[in-house]
Amino acid sequence: MNKGKRALVTGGAGFLGSHLCDYLLGKGLSVVCMDNLVTGSLGNIEHLAGNQNFKFIKQDVTEYLYLPGSLDFIFHFASPASPIDYLELPIQTLKVGSLGTHKTLGLAKAKEATFLLASTSEVYGDPLVHPQKENYWGNVNPIGPRGVYDEAKRFAEALTMAYHRYHGVDTRIIRIFNTYGPRMRAHDGRVVPAFICQALEGEPLTVFGDGSQTRSFCYVADLIDGIFKLAVSSVTEPVNIGNPHEMTIRQFAELIIRLTSSSSRLEYRSLPVDDPKTRQPDISKAKEVLDWEPRVKLEDGLKETIEWFRNKSFGPSPQ
Numbered sequence: 001m002n003k004g005k006r007a008l009v010t011g012g013a014g015f016l017g018s019h020l021c022d023y024l025l026g027k028g029l030s031v032v033c034m035d036n037l038v039t040g041s042l043g044n045i046e047h048l049a050g051n052q053n054f055k056f057i058k059q060d061v062t063e064y065l066y067l068p069g070s071l072d073f074i075f076h077f078a079s080p081a082s083p084i085d086y087l088e089l090p091i092q093t094l095k096v097g098s099l100g101t102h103k104t105l106g107l108a109k110a111k112e113a114t115f116l117l118a119s120t121s122e123v124y125g126d127p128l129v130h131p132q133k134e135n136y137w138g139n140v141n142p143i144g145p146r147g148v149y150d151e152a153k154r155f156a157e158a159l160t161m162a163y164h165r166y167h168g169v170d171t172r173i174i175r176i177f178n179t180y181g182p183r184m185r186a187h188d189g190r191v192v193p194a195f196i197c198q199a200l201e202g203e204p205l206t207v208f209g210d211g212s213q214t215r216s217f218c219y220v221a222d223l224i225d226g227i228f229k230l231a232v233s234s235v236t237e238p239v240n241i242g243n244p245h246e247m248t249i250r251q252f253a254e255l256i257i258r259l260t261s262s263s264s265r266l267e268y269r270s271l272p273v274d275d276p277k278t279r280q281p282d283i284s285k286a287k288e289v290l291d292w293e294p295r296v297k298l299e300d301g302l303k304e305t306i307e308w309f310r311n312k313s314f315g316p317s318p319q
């Protein structure tokens with residue numbers, strides 16, 4: 001069914017994008033990966049070198065895009081995604097969510113390709129509704145430090161719907177909740193790689209605030225499965241994809257210590273500005289319209305991820 005089809009993955013050298021490239025190649029598509037490597041790495045796609053169906057183009061997607069040949073799908077995943085990254089790269093984050101989404105939507109229109117936007121649970125901000133359903137409009141501080149990411153993604157969603165409504169582009173919007181797995185950067189600051197690396201190195205686990213804020217973690221294989229199901233569906237409204245298994249960050253730290261058999265202790269640090277207090281996806285829509293739900297249990301996904309970090313050499317944490 002997919003043979004002969006061609007997909008562009010922007011941000012394809014990143015954590016999620018590289019897993020998506022693998023998955024699409026496995027389904028028989030040929031894949032073009034476009035990335036400027038600002039937070040991604042060639043290491044994530046080096047195993048694909050020499051694959052006839054795979055091509056890497058180093059390019060900033062906020063610039064004019066030229067890509068000869070037909071395209072059936074565009075997966076727009078380019079964007080800094082960890083709070084540390086988008087706080088260090090605020091303008092680039094705003095540009096890739098706005099200009100980058102504009103360029104890739106323009107390409108989708110020209111190629112008559114299906115366009116899938118990687119949006120985020122951050123569009124709900126620090127939510128006043130729990131769990132978060134797709135019809136919740138969110139509680140975002142537009143001028144706070146996280147606003148650069150949240151508002152870029154909210155703008156990207158608005159632009160995607162405008163191209164759908166006014167240009168008839170076949171679009172999809174996935175709202176991704178915290179996802180983890182192999183190929184996360186050891187020190188990208190997100191809680192999963194941070195705690196795993198700290199535990200493996202015997203360093204204290206840095207719990208922000210009192211650790212009572214909650215998150216719900218989805219294993220990367222489940223997420224990619226959901227992305228593909230959405231891409232081949234006909235659902236043009238946003239869909240939440242994530243794992244509803246919610247826990248506090250303190251409980252998560254204790255779980256990592258147990259799974260790594262580490263002797264690390266917890267060290268409390270100040271809570272970042274506008275850090276959402278709760279987050280849990282309501283996935284009833286994904287279940288209903290995509291017949292999707294996560295399968296990988298948190299402990300199983302974490303064991304895989306811990307094993308991956310154990311086998312990888314990484315430098316000391318930044319102070």
Ligand code: NAD
Pocket residue numbers: 010011012013014015016017034035036037038039040041059060061062076077078079080081082096100118119120121175176177178179180
């Ligand atoms: P990542 O940082 O590993 O990957 C992002 C990739 O985009 C990197 O390879 C980076 O080099 C590339 N990129 C950034 N700006 C670019 C530009 N202007 N031109 C070309 N390439 C550019 O992050 P990730 O976790 O893989 O996230 C991928 C996407 O999924 C992002 O859009 C992010 O907002 C979204 N998302 C991820 C999560 C998650 O839990 N991982 C949650 C919600 C949304």
Ligand code: UDP
Pocket residue numbers: 082083178189190191192194195206207208209213215249271272275276
């Ligand atoms: N967090 C933490 N210690 C860390 C990194 C993150 O306690 O070293 C907390 C962070 O404050 C947030 C949660 O873990 O409440 C998830 O953070 P992450 O950066 O992974 O993603 P977010 O969901 O905030 O985008």
